[in-house]
Amino acid sequence: MNKVNWVPRMDETDRQIIQATQEGLPLVPQPYHAIAEALGLQPADVMARMQRMLDDGVIRRMGAVPNHYRLGIKANGMSVWDVADEHVRDAGMELGALEYVTHCYRRPRHLPDWPYNLFAMVHGRRRDEVEAQVAEMARILGPRARRHEILFSTRILKKTGLRLGA
Amino acid sequence: MTELDDTDRALVAALAAGLPLVQEPYAEIGSRVGISETDVMARLRRLDDTGVIKRFGLVVQHRELGFNANAMVVWDVPDDLVGELGRHLSVYDFVTLCYRRPRRLPQWPFNLFCMVHGKDRNAVRAQIAILNEETDAGRYPNAVLFSRKRFKQCGARYGAAKETADIIPLDRNDRQIINNLQGGFPVCDAPFAEAGRELGLNEDEMIRHIRGMCDSGVLSRFGPLFNAERLGGEVVLAAIAVPADRFDDVAEAVNAHPEVAHNYARDHRLNMWFVVSAERPGRIDEVIAEIEAETGLHVYPMPKEEEYFIGLKVTV
Structure with missing residues (x-):
């Protein structure tokens, strides 16, 4: 954290x-x-x-930065979870420790439109693999997760790398 | 194909290193090849006319002239418009190459490429802004890729011009490196030798395998992964619920902001998710307000409140 x-x-x-x-x-x-x-x-x-x-922590880590697509990891799902505020930190740490979760953050809810406060990005070879991983995450969180959804990306509309120190 | 005789070949070889810097260069070349000055000039004119010689004169080493920055700019242009836009772009003298290339969907949506040279990155950015503005190229999704340092690095690869299959086979050593070295690369005099010791690879093998994976695009790069927020920049994820019939127009309006780095369509009522980044505090709020004003849609900002993990590590 x-x-x-x-x-x-x-x-x-x-x-x-x-x-x-x-x-x-x-x-x-x-x-x-x-x-x-x-x-x-x-x-x-x-x-x-x-x-x-x-x-x-300016450098998160140093070494090989793999290209997921080239390794066949083409499905990316943003899993979003509604977790009671008092449990969100523990839940975030537990999800973040899973190998297939690449980012895990707490973000604000926007009620009533958006009830989710915990975001975890999940990568996999196919959608069904991502769905199986999210099902496992739901088991780990148990009743702490009141509801969740997976938002799969369907199209890249823009992708420019962040350029630093310019 | 133009037929070249042995004298033409000898002439081209004699000129390969450049025109002699003497008062009568063609006479000098002629004496080296064993023909007259007039014959040299006649042959060069023919080679020039037939395109065997592309250009005669200065071949510029951009870097040596202080053109230290160059960027590849790419756009995703509808196929029926790409030719016309390419012709417009190639008119600018700071555009040194302009090509149409195949898209590589889904990871590479861009089909129009050009190289822009300038004294520094800011100059190049200004020129790119001119291109986007004056030719209206800026209305299409685009990206700017600055060139790598001149020493051989494992730089950002996007697989744009590569004809290789999508998924690259890896050998045992490649897998070892990917699985064990997505972090922890040491900071010391001979880090490849040091990191290799634990993997049972020597320095030379390490460099060869890493370079191979960079060249094939399996690795995006090899080096530090920076944390943008620790550098003072702000990054905020934001989402919009866009009516289906307005999706492309709204995408265009959102993408037009240079502060928008990534934008993804996702299958949800909130169907557009983008990242806004800015160095100046407060700028992100302004950009979000601008997007709301331009689109008439509510933008949901989703800033990070706490970070639990950012791994991005994969196992192969």
Whole structure:
């Protein structure tokens, strides 16, 4: 569980490192040295700053970022749950721990139109696989989930990557 | 195909490195190839006319001239209009390439591509804004992909021009890397060697497998996954219940806002779900108010109140 609003101090050099790495590390034996050379910095400085960004959660994690579609994981369902406020944190942690849940957040209800306050994205190879996973999630939450739905995406209307540090 | 004789071939080879920087370059080339200056010029004119030589003169290294930014801009244009729009776009001198390419549905809806060069990203963005405005290209769904750094990276791949099958076969080592290295890549002098030790792979094998998966598009990239909110930006999910007969018009109005990063149709009464992101505090509320004013529809903001997990990890 993370606080959403905390922002650590970042300087211009940090931003340069973000720009230089947001599309990937150089695939060479000493990638941090290559970044340092490209930016005119010391390798130790680049490594210390990136380690700090990892510690601060600016970098969520570092490594392979798979393309779900290319791995055959083509169904994405947004599962939404109405959970009593006093249970929502535990419920969120339990759903978030499941391997097939990729994001899990508490969001505001908009009554009466929208009663759901817990969102969990579920990825799978096909819709029926996602539906089976959501059924398992419903069993885990038991009566804490008063109702739920799955919203499958039917069309991508726009997709531009978030660009950082520009 | 134009017939080239041996002298033509020798001439092309002699010119491959560029025109000699002397007062009489054609005479100089002629003496190297063993023909007269007049013959050189006649042959070059013929090669030029027949298109064997595409261009004669400066071949520009964009990066060396300070054109450090270039972006691929892509649009999803109705098939019957794509040719005309492509011709309009290619008129601009900052557009260096413009192609129609096949869509790769559902993940790649775009069919018109062009490359835009500029001194920096802001200059490129301004040029793209001109294209979208003046040619009306901005009314179609579009995306901007800035080029990667020049060193070989595993950058964002979208599989646009790839002819490969949708699903890529993986070997045992690929699976090992995907399953064990979606995080935890070390920050040290020789991280590939270090990460490989645990997987039983040497540095060279690690780099080769990761590069292979980047090239085939199995990996979108290899490197840090940043948390936009920790960088001071705000990101809010929002939803609208759009009447079916107005869906495309509303999508167009929503997508026209540059702050809207993603927009998905979903099968629910709230059938349009999009993400608004902005650096300036308060800007997101303004964008939502603008969308409400433009569409006359209520926008439901769904900001994150608490985050329980963001894994995005997969096992193969």
